[in-house]
Amino acid sequence: MSGELIRLGLAGLGTVGTGLAKILASNADWIERRLGRRVEIKTALVRDPSKKRDLPENADIRLTSDVQDLLGDPELDIIVELMGGQDTAYELITGALRSGRHVVTANKALLAHQGNELFALAAENQVGLGYEASIAGGIPIVQTLKEGLAGNQIKVLTGILNGTANFILSEMTSRGLDFQSALHQAQVKGYAEADPTLDIEGMDAAHKLILLIRLAHGQDYPLSRLPVTGITHVDPQDIAFADEFGYRIKLIAQVRETNGLLDAGVFTALVRRESILGKVDGAFNAILLDGDAVGPIMLYGQGAGDLPTGSAVLADIMNLARNGRTPNNTGFQNAMLPMASILAPELVSSRHYFRFSVLDRPGVLASIAGVLGQRNISIAQVVQKGSPAGRSVPVVFVTHKAQAQDVQAAIREIDNQSFIAAPTVHHRILSSPA
Ligand SMILES: NC(=O)C1=CN([C@@H]2O[C@H](COP(=O)(O)OP(=O)(O)OC[C@H]3O[C@@H](n4cnc5c(N)ncnc54)[C@H](OP(=O)(O)O)[C@@H]3O)[C@@H](O)[C@H]2O)C=CC1
Numbered sequence: 213m214s215g216e217l218i219r220l221g222l223a224g225l226g227t228v229g230t231g232l233a234k235i236l237a238s239n240a241d242w243i244e245r246r247l248g249r250r251v252e253i254k255t256a257l258v259r260d261p262s263k264k265r266d267l268p269e270n271a272d273i274r275l276t277s278d279v280q281d282l283l284g285d286p287e288l289d290i291i292v293e294l295m296g297g298q299d300t301a302y303e304l305i306t307g308a309l310r311s312g313r314h315v316v317t318a319n320k321a322l323l324a325h326q327g328n329e330l331f332a333l334a335a336e337n338q339v340g341l342g343y344e345a346s347i348a349g350g351i352p353i354v355q356t357l358k359e360g361l362a363g364n365q366i367k368v369l370t371g372i373l374n375g376t377a378n379f380i381l382s383e384m385t386s387r388g389l390d391f392q393s394a395l396h397q398a399q400v401k402g403y404a405e406a407d408p409t410l411d412i413e414g415m416d417a418a419h420k421l422i423l424l425i426r427l428a429h430g431q432d433y434p435l436s437r438l439p440v441t442g443i444t445h446v447d448p449q450d451i452a453f454a455d456e457f458g459y460r461i462k463l464i465a466q467v468r469e470t471n472g473l474l475d476a477g478v479f480t481a482l483v484r485r486e487s488i489l490g491k492v493d494g495a496f497n498a499i500l501l502d503g504d505a506v507g508p509i510m511l512y513g514q515g516a517g518d519l520p521t522g523s524a525v526l527a528d529i530m531n532l533a534r535n536g537r538t539p540n541n542t543g544f545q546n547a548m549l550p551m552a553s554i555l556a557p558e559l560v561s562s563r564h565y566f567r568f569s570v571l572d573r574p575g576v577l578a579s580i581a582g583v584l585g586q587r588n589i590s591i592a593q594v595v596q597k598g599s600p601a602g603r604s605v606p607v608v609f610v611t612h613k614a615q616a617q618d619v620q621a622a623i624r625e626i627d628n629q630s631f632i633a634a635p636t637v638h639h640r641i642l643s644s645p646a
């Protein structure tokens with residue numbers, strides 16, 4: 213990079229791209245004071261250049277729908293990919309890296325699927341591939357793991373990593389909103405992915421967790437092996453029961469390292485209402501880390517939205533603009549990371565919440581307790597609610613620690629009983645102090 217001006221080629225002027233353009237305009241002098249140079253978006257790639265856009269008044273951005281207007285322009289110092297998706301984004305990022313240009317992206321889906329290849333390509337061409345915005349919006353977790361905590365081995369990382377899912381669960385809990393209305397609001401506010409099933413089925417949090425495992429453990433965890441549950445099965449009844457027991461239901465992403473093996477997954481969990489994660493509401497995200505030297509650390513902030521995410525994108529741009537040496541993109545010496553050593557998910561142990569829908573007959577509670585006992589699942593609490601005669605009733609069990617394989621086997625066996633009126637609902641319970 214040379215010259216007085218840093219010229220960006222931006223792909224995507226949606227929620228995040230527009231957020232970046234706004235910060236570049238409002239903080240232009242501040243950015244120049246830090247870098248000694250100005251930063252401007254020269255060209256932006258969009259699907260529809262004629263669309264009306266909410267850009268800063270003085271923005272002088274050339275709009276195009278031709279990816280070659282970015283790849284073929286030698287004046288562009290950094291290519292910023294904020295369009296999402298995997299095909300054109302892959303073409304743009306690989307083309308830019310091959311041409312020796314730095315890239316900044318917020319595209320966790322692409323990095324979770326093809327990160328190893330893209331980081332190797334960046335290393336081969338000695339350029340930077342910045343991705344701060346791809347995990348937890350405005351929270352500077354990538355820099356924290358690569359630099360601030362570089363000397364630590366991270367034993368446990370627990371996060372609320374999807375703003376949309378957390379917003380939906382918070383709205384259902386605090387305002388009694390139904391799932392679809394809450395999702396619609398998250399879309400209007402610009403939190404959701406273009407395909408919101410990624411948010412509500414847990415895949416967006418899974419993409420972010422794969423990137424966090426790379427940063428925290430230097431290992432390549434295949435997405436296809438990560439156990440992932442979303443929030444579509446969270447029922448208002450379970451939110452109310454959880455509240456009675458003193459919990460909130462959250463979508464949790466977690467990786468724990470024990471005896472050299474990684475136990476990782478995305479799952480719904482009951483989290484103590486008064487705990488740190490229990491108080492993370494709306495589109496906010498939080499990440500709790502336990503480093504072997506530093507001990508516990510928590511990062512908290514807005515996990516989605518235009519300005520918070522734009523802030524993280526700009527941090528990468530400024531870092532690349534300042535940094536003369538070849539950036540260390542993965543945070544490790546090797547650009548191609550080794551395959552993760554994985555603890556089989558069926559062996560993972562945790563506490564559990566079950567809601568059985570049962571016909572109100574004598575002996576039902578004893579039958580359920582019997583199956584749980586045979587599978588080494590010890591009961592901590594039971595609650596049964598009454599209902600009009602003849603209708604099914606919910607019975608909630610909270611357990612002590614049990615292995616996932618025993619839990620799955622018990623649910624299968626109980627759901628086959630004649631007294632079960634609907635499939636059993638099941639959530640994990642997160643251990644303190646998270
Ligand atoms: N929204 C958020 O809070 C966050 C998003 N991200 C990530 O940032 C990226 C962008 O997200 P977001 O801003 O919400 O997305 P939007 O859907 O709001 O914007 C996407 C932009 O990319 C353009 N675009 C999409 N596909 C193409 C294509 N094939 N060719 C040319 N232009 C295209 C669109 O053009 P047009 O305007 O003409 O339709 C639009 O300007 C995604 O990877 C997302 O996962 C990361 C963190 C937070």
Ligand SMILES: N[C@@H](CC=O)C(=O)O
Nearest residue numbers: 374375376404405516
């Ligand atoms: N859809 C994502 C956006 C940020 O990554 C979310 O809701 O967290």
